Amino acid sequence: MKTFDLQRMALNDVPLDFLWEVALRSLYTFILVFLFLKITGRRGVRQMSLFEVLIILTLGSAAGDVAFYHDVPMLPVLIVFVTLGLLYRLVMWLMSHSEKLENLLEGKPSVLIEEGEFAWEKMKSQNMTEFEFFMELRLVGVEHLGQVRLAILETNGQISVYFFPDKLVRPGLPILPEPCCERFIKVPEDADYACIHCSEVVTLNTGDETPCPRCEHKFWVKACTATRVT
Template sequence: MKAFDLHRMALDKVPLDFLGEVALRSLYTFVLVFLFLKITGRRGVRQMSLFEVLIILTLGSAAGDVAFYDDVPMLPVLVVFITLALLYRFVMWLMSHSEKLEDLLEGKPVVIVENGELAWEKVHAENMTEFEFFMELRLSGVEQLGQIRLAIMETNGQISVYYFQDDEVKPGLCILPEGCSERFTEVPEAGDYVCVRCSKIVAMQKGEKQSCPRCANPEWSKASRAVRVT
């Protein structure tokens, strides 16, 4: 075999006119996936549950094979589509009658911020990192966690946010990118400092060094008291 053989890399052993068949097969599988999305009534991946994403990935695998391999017939992928569509309808019916099954397949909403503080134990138990949440919260106009009464990660990956009134905003962790707020291992002056990892607030004296009593992180930033600008 010759290395960097452009003809082999581009077509291998298939004839040039097979590319037209690939286009037809791709259109066929695109229509099947589109029809499935219409059946589920969803507008996008962010609105899908874990179970629905799994169904789409399974269908996509079958669709990919039939689109590119000349020895894979097109009718079996239609059977796959029909089977998955029926499975989806059946599982949806089962979940409407069983809360335990719904929790198993769809998951449960997770509280990520409660009373202005990251719900660290719940987030940690779910093996999730806080950074992706902070990005989502920034997109909702949140500057610091003390502005939030409650934030919930829904089963479809979206975050529902409930805010404090301006006069009820608490001091909290600034969630702007790292360069927008100073971090300290030794605090420069007395005041309230917040753990940059779990958002635990501790009153500290000038020159004090300590690890967070909640998550053992040694880095702190000044607690922000910014209110929302709407």
């Protein structure tokens, strides 16, 4: 086989006219995926559960094959879409009658913040880094965890945030990027400090090198008390 053969790389053994068929096949699969999304009533991936994303990935695989490979017939792909559409409807019906099945396929919402601090045991079980989590909170205007009464990780990956009123905001862990928040092992002055690992807030005195009583990590940042700007 000749390397860097432009003819092979561009068309391989199919004729140039096959490109018109690729365009038709792509339109065909686009319409099938569009109709499937209309049937499910979803407007975007962020509204989808894990089960629904799995269905879409399976459809995408079938759609890609029929669009690009000349020896993949179009009718069987239609049967794949119809079958998955019926499966989706059946599973939705079963989940509406079985909470256990719904929890298995959709998962459960998880509380990540309670009363201005990480719900530590629940947070450890989630497959999410603190960088992702803090980014999501910053996008809704959170500066520190003391502003947040409750944060819930929904089954579609989005985070629902419920805030304290301004007069009830408490000292909390700042969630700004690291260059914006100086870290200390030995604290420089009397103040409230937040553990950067678990968000526990404690009052420390000048020169203290106390590890966190909650998780035993030793790095602190000054707790923030800013209210939200709305």
